[in-house]
Amino acid sequence: MSSPPTASTASAAQAAANDVAGSPSHTQWTDIVQQLGAEIAGPLSTAMERIHDLISTGQIDRQSLRSLKESVVQAREAGMMGQQLARLASGRLRLSRERMHLTQVLRGVLAQRSRETQSRGIQVRQILKPVEVMTDGSLLFSLLNALMDWALSSTHSAVDLRLDLTPWPAKARLTCRFAHRSLDLMDDPRAQELPRALNSLSWRLVEQTALTMGVLPLREDEAGITVLTLEFPNTVSEEPGVAGLTVGSATPPLPPIERERDSDYQPSSNSKPLAGSHVLIVSQRRDLRTQIQAAVQHMGLIVDLVGSMSEALRFCEEGLPHGIIFESALRGADFERLHEETMREVPDFCFVEVLDEPHLTQLSTATSDGLARISRLHVSDALPSVLLFELSKSL
Known part of the structure; x- marks a missing residue:
């Protein structure tokens, strides 16, 4: 299979396909x-x-x-x-470079999206070799979620994911394959036209996130089948004879994009590592919902609000958010069911309990039940830091 041409025309449909x-x-x-x-x-x-x-x-x-x-x-x-x-x-992202277990992060994303894939009736088939890479953790999480958004909205069949290593020099290679046309329409002359979903904003987000990370996105659309290959340049390997970064070796220089342009630049929502993460606020009191929402509004989060645990259960049936912030008064049978089902699917899921009475702020790692806790008195100043830790656990 040959590599697709680099996009160079003004047409959105053509320009979307590949600019590497x-x-x-x-x-x-x-x-x-x-x-x-x-x-x-x-x-x-x-x-x-x-x-x-x-x-x-x-x-x-x-x-x-x-x-x-x-x-x-x-x-x-x-x-x-x-x-x-x-x-x-924005051009002001400050990318970190850390050792990430790409396979584990991908499996975590798939577990997070399992309800959504099941509700849509889409099977995600996986062949994942254990691979570690050096990359920015928050952008890696964003890239994999964007990939799933795009694939699930575009596929007319199952989604096949394969993670392996390229031949020498060894690089991590993630391949996503699906049919963008229904099989019974393959003989239709219109099947030669690419569906709009393939070049939607979902695709743009996948493409631009990959390019920002220095990951090479190669996409091919042929005979009703789309294949996207993401090639990660810095692969960690401790196996003798395998090329790539080795543990303990010097980290190569960061590419030009990985810098802060202005020395006096103050972080904005565009540089927040949690931008795009999805949080559900559960409270029966409007004033508390408003307070929590105001505390996190600068973080670039996607926020939804519900007034009861039964509503939260219904909300999560088709797909889980990345975290749930709830008021302590709503603990009960519905919460226990939601907590049990969610933790069974995603063991590192973020739950933050907000208490009315004064209480020491606790991270999930400091509590016996794995729930983070914060007093309402400290929501405005401490909740963003708590969420930064809790939502980053799975990275």
Whole structure:
């Protein structure tokens, strides 16, 4: 299979496919901004039509209500991806380089997404060789989640993931393969046209996150099948005779993007390592929900709010967030069920309990049940630090 050509045209569909240069061009970012506007405006226009129908008739049927919700969700997801793309475009990311067990991180992401894949009826087949790499942990987590978002929204079949090493020089290679056309449409002349989902903002996020990390994204779309290969340049190996970084060797210089441009630069939401992570706030009191939301609003998180544990259970049925912040008064049978089911699927899942009474702030590593705890008195000043630790545990 040959490598695809580098994207060089102004067309969004063509430019989306592959640009493996070290950094994206101004033209690419212009295309991305235009695409972001379209993917937000389109669903919101559909939502406005539904709202006008509701205003004029005073009624809305179940199907129209579902369509309205889907349109709002699509626009919201596009906005969230725009937030993450803005973080990458800022040029002020300070990337770390640490030893990461790529296989374990990938398995953790797949466990986190297992409810979603099951609810969609999509099978994720895995052949994963144990591999470690030197890379930025938070961006690695973001890349793997973006990859799953894109693959799950594009596939008409199962998703095949394979993680192995290239021949000499040995580099970690993650391959994602799926059918972007239904098998019964392969003979249709329109099957030669690529579906819009393949070159959506989800793909842009995968591509730009990979390029920012120095990971080479190579994508091929042929005969209804899409194959994306992510090649990690710095692979850790302790095996004799295997090329790549060896433990204890000098770390190679960071690429130019891995620097802070201005010495007096103050971190913003674009440089926050948790930007794009999804948190669910569970509280029956609006003032507490507002307080928690205000405390984390500068972190670039995606935040959802529910008023009860039963709502939280329903919310998590189709897919888990990355963390749950809940008020202590809601502990009960529903919480125990949610906690038990979630920890069984994702042992390092982030739960933060907020107590009304004064209480010493505790991380999950300091409690017998693995829950982080914080007093409401300390939410404003301490919650961001607690979340930074708790949401980073699985990296």
